Structures are given as structure tokens and as C-alpha cells.
Amino acid sequence: MIRSIRTFLLFNLFLSVTLVSLLTIIGNLFLEHRNFQTHLDSQLTLAAYTIRAFISSDMPAQQVKKIQKRMNHIPEYMHTLNFKYDEEIDDLNLLLKSIQFQIWSHDGKLILHSFAAPQLESQDMSNGFHNIVFQEHTWRAFALNLTDSQIKIVVFQRDHLRAELERQITEDSIAIMMVTYPFLALLIWIIVGRGLASITSTAEAIKRRAPNKLNNIETQDTPQELLPLIEALNALFNRLSEAFAREKRFASNAAHELRTPLAVLSTQTQVAMESKDVTHMRAALKKVLKSINRSTHVVQQLLTLSRLVPDDSINEPSRVNLKTIASEMIIELLPLADKKNISIALVAPDSDTSILGNKTALLILLRNLIDNALRYSPENTEVSVKIENFEYQIALSVIDNGPGISEEFRQRVFERFFRVLGTQTEGSGLGLNIVKQIVDLHKGSIELITPKTHSGLEIKITLWKDFNQPDPLI
Ligand SMILES: Nc1ncnc2c1ncn2[C@@H]1O[C@H](COP(=O)(O)OP(=O)(O)OP(=O)(O)O)[C@@H](O)[C@H]1O
Ligand SMILES: [Mg+2]
The missing domain is CATH 1.10.287 (Helix Hairpins)
Structure with missing residues (x-):
């Protein structure tokens, strides 16, 4: 169980963001490595072609020497420049050393070279890119053999410098990530806190309620x-x-x-x-x-x-055999029947007569129906309890030989405290209301019928075998 949603969210969101960022950096490292190499290669190519545009073999030797001299002085020029931070000079030096070049004449003489170019012997390099090893260092080279001007331009880059550049970019992104993370944590903390504020305000609203105030909490401003x-x-x-x-x-x-x-x-x-x-x-x-x-x-x-909670569903329904509970109830009420010399008959099929329902409630229903039949019937008569099995339903009827209930009262007898005037028998007028509620609870129906063969009353209750899945055709 989470003890604090805020801490849980902060910790997990932070962890997820860190993990995703790290994966992105690693992914970039692998996926972008090739792009980066191509980018650096393109710089080599560009440098070679730029040099080619400015240099030609028929340049006077004097001018070439001048250019070489200026080339050699580049590091000194660098120090005359104004930089705010020493690191900037270091970075620039590193980048300057990054690309070097040599220009060879057709007869193998080194005409011109950058100030930190490797002292390679003239090599027979075909046009294009090469990876060469010189003084234990690996170099990436791009050679341009110009047949028209009869010179050869080779542009180099130390592999280690290339890697260094790549490493610096990666390090920078990790550093930026590290610096921004405390802010990220703070932001998550504040945002989550604001999101959870509605829980606190709802709790406050409930706390402030008077104990007898049970009306609904407004939901229009409640977050989903x-x-x-x-x-x-x-x-x-x-x-x-x-x-x-x-x-x-x-x-x-x-x-x-x-x-x-x-x-x-x-x-x-x-x-x-x-x-x-x-x-x-x-x-x-x-x-x-x-x-x-x-x-x-x-x-x-x-x-x-x-x-009996009206409209409420049955708590813990179980399979109840109506035949069994009817005979249980008949036995319980036999003393009442004996007092008036009334015989009770149970007419039930051999088939399974069980339904899904609440046993206690169904026993109360039977007690009230049989009790009414016994109390409102004259002495020396007969009461029968009849059970009929249908495809999806079971009908339970209690039939007596009493005075019956006239049409005008058939609806009203289900009201609380309603008793038919002139009834000599004592009662509270609640029995049939209880019966109606139990029938409703089981989604069943109730009918008051006058028996065809004799005077009296038949109360017929029809219940579903499974009130959760009544007849699919209905
Ligand atoms: N089998 C019956 N024959 C004739 N009248 C009946 C029969 N059952 C009920 N009634 C009439 O319906 C009225 C309502 O019955 P109900 O069972 O609700 O209350 P009650 O029997 O008067 O009191 P309680 O059952 O609460 O002790 C009764 O007062 C009676 O007039
Ligand atoms: Mg009654």
C-alpha cells in the first residue's frame, strides 16, 4: 500500500525520467555516432576543396613560403585574441588541431602544410577517405589528387580528436541533465502537490460536514x-x-x-x-x-x-429449495393450524424446486402467507401450499378457504398498516407489505386470485430461478 502518493509519484516519475534520458543519451551515442562521423568527414572534404580553390601548382615559391610562415604562426595569433575564459582557448586549440593538411607536388615534395600536420612521408593515397596509422595514432585522411594542377591535397584528422569531440558533446548533455534535475524534481513535487490538492480539499469538505448532513458531495469541480x-x-x-x-x-x-x-x-x-x-x-x-x-x-x-432494504440487492444469495423451506414452515406453523383444526397440504413436483435467493427472507415470506391463510380461514378447513416448476421460474401459491380479499382492497393490502375493516382477527397490517418487499428483492411478481372451485384466496408468488439472469426472451 502506498503511504504517500506524492512521494511515490515524485520518486517514480523522477526515476522514469532519468532512465528515459539515459536511454536517450545512450541511443544517441550509438545512433548518432555514424551521423557524427559523416559530419566530420564532410568537414575534411570541405577543407580539401577549399584549399584546392586557393592553391595551385604554378604559385610562385616565394608566395608559398609566405603562406607557410603564416600557417606556422597561427598558434601565436590565437594567444593575441581576447577570450573571456581559458577553457575557450583550450577548446579552440583542440579544434584547430582537429583538422590538418598537407599539399604535395607531383614529384613528391611537401609544398605546404598546416602547423600541426603529421610528418607523414608522401603516400600514394588514392582519391577519397583512408584510415592511416602514424606514430601509433590513427588518422582519418581525405586525399585529393589533382591531375590538372598536379598537386595532391591530404586533409587529416586525429581519430582521438574526433572521439574527444564526440565525448565532449555527450558529457555536456549529461552535465546539462545533472544541473536541470533538481529543478525537475522540484517541478514534479510542486505539480504533483497541486494535483493532489483536490483530495485534501475534498477531505476538508467532508470533515466540515455536520454529522446529520448526508446529502451528496457536489461533483462538478471534482477531478475525473x-x-x-x-x-x-x-x-x-x-x-x-x-x-x-x-x-x-x-x-x-x-x-x-x-x-x-x-x-x-x-x-x-x-x-x-x-x-x-x-x-x-x-x-x-x-x-x-x-x-x-x-x-x-x-x-x-x-x-x-x-x-428489508427496498431496492437493495440480496446480500449473499444462495440456492434455496422452496419445497424444503415450505415444509419447514408448515411444520413450524402446525400448532396454529391444529388450534383451528386446519389441515395443511404441500403440493410440489418431484423436480428440483430451488431458486437463487435469500433463505431467511423467503422463510419470512412463507410464514406471513401461511400465517394469513391460517388466521383468516374458518376452522375445520384446508390450506394448501402449491409449488409449480416452469422453465425459468417457480410459482409458489398459498390457497385457503377463507373470506378472500375483495377487488377494491387487492392493491391496498400491500400498504403498511392496512387492514381490511371488519376483520375480527388481530394483526398489525404489515405482513403483506413485508411479503411484497421480499418479492421485489427477488425481482418476482405477486398475484391475488380467487380460486375457481371454492371461495377463499390464492396468493401466487412467481420467482425467477436465477434473478440475475431472467428469461432471455423477456
Ligand atoms: N388469506 C387472507 N384471507 C383474507 N384476508 C386476508 C388474507 N391475508 C390478508 N388478508 C387481509 O389483508 C390485510 C393485510 O394483511 P397483512 O398480512 O399485511 O396484515 P395482518 O395480517 O393484518 O398483520 P400482520 O401480518 O402484520 O400480523 C389483513 O388485515 C386482512 O384483512
Ligand atoms: Mg398477516
Whole structure:
């Protein structure tokens, strides 16, 4: 994990730039070597042809001598020139020595030569370039045999001087690089710092927020790279404010729903306390117990509701066999069924009836549906739980012989706290709302149907076998 983005960027950028620069210099050294040699060769050629333009064999010997004399004095002239730095004289001397020449007559006599020309014997050099060794030094030479004027011009350059020039250029570029590097580091440090300033300012903005302020952070001035982080934070804020809202709703719903049973509790406890007759007291205490049970049920339902996050995806979905969990739930609710002498039948195919979903949520769904069917059905009737297997879906129906729900209330029964008027059975009006949320969570559908053969209600839930990949045709 990177501890400081700034140091990380500075170090790595600096390292990369150094590496690339060094590679460029090395590359130049190899690739430009040939160009440089050609360039120096061209200087030799130019010098030879320039000398040729000025010198001819029929020049009077006196004049030639004069020129030679002046040539020999060149180093002295150099010292009369004004230079700001000694290095400049050194450089110039080096360059002066760089190119030397000799002019030979047709009969092998040295007519003229530069002041530092090598004392080579006349050589039979053909026209063009030659590499010659003289006094352990390698020289690059260019010879020009002039048949018309019958003289031979040879221009030389010490290989070592050529290499020296090349080395100096390379050294200079490395030196420039070294001098500019501290500035480069400083620039990278400042630029990276400025780039990262937006992180600091965003952090400051978040720090300054009041704890209950969970609205989204503005993103219009946010740099592109920070957008995913801000968006993730905004999503977190949304979830948090949803969670806060749920907690708030839970608290106010609980307060609202518990007011009546708690009032009943208080009254009946008082009645029980004041009563001297044991039967009377028992009856009051029975009501207290009923009130406690009702309150417990309401709290349970409200908790279930607050834990189901609407629009949220299912956490850790797993394969749930509807046949298995239906029979589990039937067994759990058998005491309730026995009390009213209701028989519960499970009608399911032999094939695999498992779907991808949340087992706890699906158990809550089944409990609420079977619980409704048992509580709203008259005694001595039958409730059936039917499972049907389709290609991509599985349907789960709970059918009873109760009063059913009339058309006008079929939409409203899914609202929170909605109860059909005149229902003698106790309840909090939250069960079907919970069922609807669980079905939505699984991207399924829900239908209220009147059974064809008898009065009552069939609640049919259709769920995808894999809610992530529903039927490709739909
Ligand atoms: N099987 C059913 N037969 C007839 N009416 C039903 C049936 N199921 C639900 N209802 C009606 O729909 C209303 C809403 O049902 P829901 O399950 O949401 O709440 P509840 O049963 O009153 O309370 P809770 O389930 O929270 O204890 C019920 O009050 C009832 O009037
Ligand atoms: Mg219910």
C-alpha cells in the first residue's frame, strides 16, 4: 500500500525520467555516432576543396613560403585574441588541431602544410577517405589528387580528436541533465502537490460536514480521477440516510403501534391488581398476556420490515429449495393450524424446486402467507401450499378457504398498516407489505386470485430461478 502518493509519484516519475534520458543519451551515442562521423568527414572534404580553390601548382615559391610562415604562426595569433575564459582557448586549440593538411607536388615534395600536420612521408593515397596509422595514432585522411594542377591535397584528422569531440558533446548533455534535475524534481513535487490538492480539499469538505448532513458531495469541480471515490462516498451517504430514515420510521411506527397495546396492558394490570377475585384476576392477566404477545408480534414485524432494504440487492444469495423451506414452515406453523383444526397440504413436483435467493427472507415470506391463510380461514378447513416448476421460474401459491380479499382492497393490502375493516382477527397490517418487499428483492411478481372451485384466496408468488439472469426472451 502506498503511504504517500506524492512521494511515490515524485520518486517514480523522477526515476522514469532519468532512465528515459539515459536511454536517450545512450541511443544517441550509438545512433548518432555514424551521423557524427559523416559530419566530420564532410568537414575534411570541405577543407580539401577549399584549399584546392586557393592553391595551385604554378604559385610562385616565394608566395608559398609566405603562406607557410603564416600557417606556422597561427598558434601565436590565437594567444593575441581576447577570450573571456581559458577553457575557450583550450577548446579552440583542440579544434584547430582537429583538422590538418598537407599539399604535395607531383614529384613528391611537401609544398605546404598546416602547423600541426603529421610528418607523414608522401603516400600514394588514392582519391577519397583512408584510415592511416602514424606514430601509433590513427588518422582519418581525405586525399585529393589533382591531375590538372598536379598537386595532391591530404586533409587529416586525429581519430582521438574526433572521439574527444564526440565525448565532449555527450558529457555536456549529461552535465546539462545533472544541473536541470533538481529543478525537475522540484517541478514534479510542486505539480504533483497541486494535483493532489483536490483530495485534501475534498477531505476538508467532508470533515466540515455536520454529522446529520448526508446529502451528496457536489461533483462538478471534482477531478475525473476522484469521481469514483466521491460517487462511492455519495452512494454510502445515500445508504446511510436510507438507514437513518428506516430507523426513524421504525421508531415512530413502533411508538404508534405499541401505544394501544401498552395502554391495554396498563389498564388490565391495574384491573388485575385491584381485583380480589382470582377468576377475575386471571381474566385480566390473560388480556395482559394477549397484549404482550400482540406487542411482541408488532415489534417483530416492524424489525423485519426495517431490515428489508427496498431496492437493495440480496446480500449473499444462495440456492434455496422452496419445497424444503415450505415444509419447514408448515411444520413450524402446525400448532396454529391444529388450534383451528386446519389441515395443511404441500403440493410440489418431484423436480428440483430451488431458486437463487435469500433463505431467511423467503422463510419470512412463507410464514406471513401461511400465517394469513391460517388466521383468516374458518376452522375445520384446508390450506394448501402449491409449488409449480416452469422453465425459468417457480410459482409458489398459498390457497385457503377463507373470506378472500375483495377487488377494491387487492392493491391496498400491500400498504403498511392496512387492514381490511371488519376483520375480527388481530394483526398489525404489515405482513403483506413485508411479503411484497421480499418479492421485489427477488425481482418476482405477486398475484391475488380467487380460486375457481371454492371461495377463499390464492396468493401466487412467481420467482425467477436465477434473478440475475431472467428469461432471455423477456
Ligand atoms: N388469506 C387472507 N384471507 C383474507 N384476508 C386476508 C388474507 N391475508 C390478508 N388478508 C387481509 O389483508 C390485510 C393485510 O394483511 P397483512 O398480512 O399485511 O396484515 P395482518 O395480517 O393484518 O398483520 P400482520 O401480518 O402484520 O400480523 C389483513 O388485515 C386482512 O384483512
Ligand atoms: Mg398477516
